Amino acid sequence: MPKVSLEQVLEEHKLFSLLTQEEKQSIIENSTHLLYKKGETICKQGAFANHIIVITDGLAKTYLEGSNDKNLIIDILKPVNWIGLSSVYNETTYNFSAATIIDSSICLIEKQTFIDILSQNNEFANQIIGKLCRNSKHFFNKITSLGNKQLHGRFADALLYLSNKVAKNPVIELSITRKEIGELAGISTESAIRLLSELNHDGIIKLDGKVITILKENLLVKLSQIG
Amino acid sequence: MPKVSLEQVLEEHKLFSLLTQEEKQSIIENSTHLLYKKGETICKQGAFANHIIVITDGLAKTYLEGSNDKNLIIDILKPVNWIGLSSVYNETTYNFSAATIIDSSICLIEKQTFIDILSQNNEFANQIIGKLCRNSKHFFNKITSLGNKQLHGRFADALLYLSNKVAKNPVIELSITRKEIGELAGISTESAIRLLSELNHDGIIKLDGKVITILKENLLVKLSQIG
DNA sequence: AAAAAAAAATACAATTTTTCATATTTAATG
DNA sequence: CATTAAATATGAAAAATTGTATTTTTTTTT
Structure with missing residues (x-):
């Protein structure tokens, strides 16, 4: 059992502050909230992307798997945060993997529920755009670091x-x-x-x-x- | 003078198909449409980001400038495409540079106009989210390529x-x-x-x-x- | 608590990639 | 059209980075 209930996370965290009560309820009804042990895989690069992921407790990493079994870590994520937001809209498979670094609580939201909310809540959609843009900045830093x-x-x-x-x-x-x-x-x-x-x-x-x-x-x- | 008018681009290209006539009109009134010669800088990494950029003719590149004057090209862009969409929402400065590769037509849209449209047109906002997600996939490929x-x-x-x-x-x-x-x-x-x-x-x-x-x-x- | 496994540390050899030097070709400019 | 500058090409030397091997330490598991 996760330490903090999903209800509480949805009420208290700014990530969800633009959602209506109905939308929050919809997330609660269409998601699972689970404890993951240290080192467990949360999602796997190449697998069908059916969920939007939120880390509600612990610590996680997203990473890219190379064909030569060399991994490249993209992000280290503290709660409360979306995990790999960019990969699920318009994509059928995850294009990254994610795993826990310490024991963590993870919320998996049905993709369609998330998409439905995006299509009806414009303020929330704009918040997500902002998030994606900030992600991009991180990617630019990463590419600069690796590339030159x-x-x-x-x-x-x-x-x-x-x-x-x-x-x-x-x-x-x-x-x-x-x-x-x-x-x-x-x-x-x-x-x-x-x-x-x-x-x-x-x-x-x-x-x-x-x-x-x-x-x-x-x-x-x-x-x-x-x- | 660009070969094709901005009016025509807005009417004909799917990039703008979700915009209302008023929104298109607003873009026309709040943008400039210019001819750039081969090799000209369209936007400069670190400069104030006041515009959203669209390439309507020609060929352009976006790139990251390293401190050691080594550049890293992110994208080669054909018309009609947004240039560095990710960098302008929620950012005050461009975090990349862009330049033309051949003589090109470039449309510079006032940032605020674009943001206003995003905040009132949810379908368009969702289209932009899709675009940003596809961009992210490209970044992941890039990072994998450079990193492992x-x-x-x-x-x-x-x-x-x-x-x-x-x-x-x-x-x-x-x-x-x-x-x-x-x-x-x-x-x-x-x-x-x-x-x-x-x-x-x-x-x-x-x-x-x-x-x-x-x-x-x-x-x-x-x-x-x-x- | 003991045994096993994983992580950390360090030196040296091997590999990968770039830089330098120089020549030739192509494109740009007055 | 001549001149200059930029782009292409290639080999050899230099630099950067990784991989291998081995030991020690720490963590995990039984």
Whole structure:
């Protein structure tokens, strides 16, 4: 049983503030709200996309699976957030995978219910457009990072993302592995490990197990800019 | 003077088919329709985003500028298409640049006019959501290509994109340079040139100046999959 | 709590890709 | 139409990054 009820999430979170009571009721009737254990797959790239996903508790990642079993993490998502909104409207299959990083509560909403709401609630539709646009900005950052930066710049981007967008704190305490940091930066696990201890040694970050503290953000920003 | 009038474009193209006559009129009154010469900048990454852009004639590219003056091409756009839709809603500055590849006609619509239409025309808003979702799919492909493929896979992806999504023909006749192909694939110009003659030599493509013909698409797909 | 598995750490070898240098061809400009 | 600039082409050297191997540490499972 999820810690918080779906009813409560729908009432309290700004993600749903533009919905009418009927629309919220419709979501409750046409969705499941489940506990996922750490590491479980929420949705699988290539599988039929029948649901719109919301994370209501825990921590999750969306990622792209390469044919060479190298994954690339797109987003680390805290509650309450849509997971991979972009992939479900106008698409029959998920074009990404998602999995939990820690034990999490996940709400799966019937796709058609979501589409019906979009087609009748223009304010909500505009909110979703805004969300998709902000997503796009993140994609642009990602593409810039992967496409015209090398090791150090990419790695700095990943740390800055974790600190500024996910943890929202210089102390990154998310229980993510070095492997996942590598997959987020688009570099090998070994390189991620190497760079972590390098920056730790230089006093730019502080390492304490899985907890990473950013000490000199300005230098990371510099690294990101140099590329 | 653009070859085709904006009035005609608005009447005839499916991009605008969901707009009312008043909304079309509003666009006509709140936009400019201009001829751009080959190579001109349409919008500049970082500049204030006051317009929604439509290409009505010619050929254009959107690209991300790296700090090391390496560019990365996101899209090659034929008429009639939105240019960088994702960047203007909820954003104050363009997060990409766009430029013409050949002489082109460009329509610049006042941002507020566009937003007003979105807030009053739900069907149109839903069409835009669909467009943004399809854009996202393209971004995912791009990120996969850059993030977990190497030289050959990336290059194959670029050729397949040009053939299937832009030219919509095995014969790629777009007057784009080797440098631009490199920027589209995220590889150096020299590598792009080398791979072109390599594939030409192997009979997978045929080169004739700037015209590239794909002879064995299945092998390119294979290269793309291998990574 | 012990055993097994996964994650982290580090050095070195191997690979991939770019950059540099230079020549030739094609396109743009006055 | 001559001149300049840009684009194409190719080889060799240099740089960047990954992969392999091995050890230690941490986490998970029994």
